[in-house]
Amino acid sequence: MTIIFDLDGTLLNTIDDLGYACNYALERTGYPTHKIEDYPRMVGNGINNLIRRALPLDQQTEENILRVRAHFVPYYNAHNCDYTRPYNGIPELLETLKAEGYQLAVASNKYQAATEKIVEHFFPGVFDVVLGEREGIERKPNPQIVYDILSTLNIQHSTLYLGDSLVDRDTAHNANVPFVACSWGFVSRKTLEEAGVACIIDEPEELLTILQ
Numbered sequence: 469m470t471i472i473f474d475l476d477g478t479l480l481n482t483i484d485d486l487g488y489a490c491n492y493a494l495e496r497t498g499y500p501t502h503k504i505e506d507y508p509r510m511v512g513n514g515i516n517n518l519i520r521r522a523l524p525l526d527q528q529t530e531e532n533i534l535r536v537r538a539h540f541v542p543y544y545n546a547h548n549c550d551y552t553r554p555y556n557g558i559p560e561l562l563e564t565l566k567a568e569g570y571q572l573a574v575a576s577n578k579y580q581a582a583t584e585k586i587v588e589h590f591f592p593g594v595f596d597v598v599l600g601e602r603e604g605i606e607r608k609p610n611p612q613i614v615y616d617i618l619s620t621l622n623i624q625h626s627t628l629y630l631g632d633s634l635v636d637r638d639t640a641h642n643a644n645v646p647f648v649a650c651s652w653g654f655v656s657r658k659t660l661e662e663a664g665v666a667c668i669i670d671e672p673e674e675l676l677t678i679l680q
Contacts, residue, residue, distance in 0.1 A: 469679070470623055471565060472614060472645070474631035475576035475583060475600075476511060477653030479558055480590060483507050484551035485544065490522050493539035497532075499523060508654040512633045514577040514607045515540065541579075548582055549589050555652050557672035562594050564676060573597040573617045575629075575639070577607045597621060609635050611643035630675065634663055648678060 476482045484504055491501040502510075502522060510521040519536045520528050565572060572595045576583045583600030597620050601607050605616075618627065629640035632653025637660075640647035649668045651657035660668050669675055 469625055470571040470573060470618070470621060470627045471675075472573045472575050472617055472627060472629045474629075474633070474636045474653075475574050475578060475587070477508075477632035477655070478555075478630060478636075478650055479574070480552050480554055480586065481653075482548070482552045482586070483511070483654065485548050486511060486518065488551070489540050489544035489547060490518060490536075492543045493519070493536045494522060496539040497536050499527065499536070511654060512577065512635050514601050515544075515579060544582060545585075548586055552586065552590075554590055555672065559591075561672040561675060562591060566594060570679075571596050571621055571623075573621070574599065575608065575613045575617060576600045577635070609638035609642055611639060614639060614643035614645060628679070634660075634665075637663070637665055648675065 473479050487502070487504040487507040490507065494501050510518050515537060516533050519533045519540065523532060523536065562572065574583065574587055574595050576599070578600045580600040580602050584598055587595060587598045597617050599613050599616055605612055614629070627645050628648060629636065629645045630648045630650060631637065631640070632650050633655045637647050637649065647667070649660050649665045651660065651668055651670045657668060657670070667678070669678070
């Protein structure tokens with residue numbers, strides 16, 4: 469069996485590093501910054517959309533987004549592991565799954581270079597495929613990232629997708645893959661429940677029970 473994991477809000481709490489990078493870039497381009505605790509509602513659809521949501525409403529042009537991004541990316545590349553940490557229980561879960569022979573993959577809307585760097589830093593050698601946002605490929609909830617993972621692994625068996633957001637829910641649905649939501653990430657259990665998500669876990673180890 470293959471298990472596809474979202475990255476931000478599922479495997480890793482990345483919000484502080486994302487928030488500090490965005491605030492740095494906003495400050496460098498003359499825009500107001502935000503409290504770090506405000507950033508969870510802005511993430512989930514890639515860096516450009518994070519920046520768009522962080523900009524004042526009357527400044528959300530593609531030109532301004534690219535100006536801010538030009539400062540964001542170098543800063544984030546240098547600081548994306550400063551405060552980022554795995555959620556409690558995630559390393560143990562991955563160790564168990566790996567030992568039991570599951571194929572593991574990451575599907576993220578974070579740009580590919582940062583996705584690869586962060587995954588290798590925190591989980592060296594754990595994942596069989598690591599895919600992020602790539603030029604010319606639509607980001608989640610477009611299912612192409614899931615199709616690319618399945619194609620790379622030549623999947624001939626069942627697959628499960630674990631994520632923390634409605635973007636992940638929609639990605640799994642669009643790819644016709646069963647979805648499990650985690651409540652420890654950037655989207656609250658209440659929001660997930662109100663959106664009709666059927667399967668929600670509160671601790672990583674609960675995934676093992678589902679897989680039995």
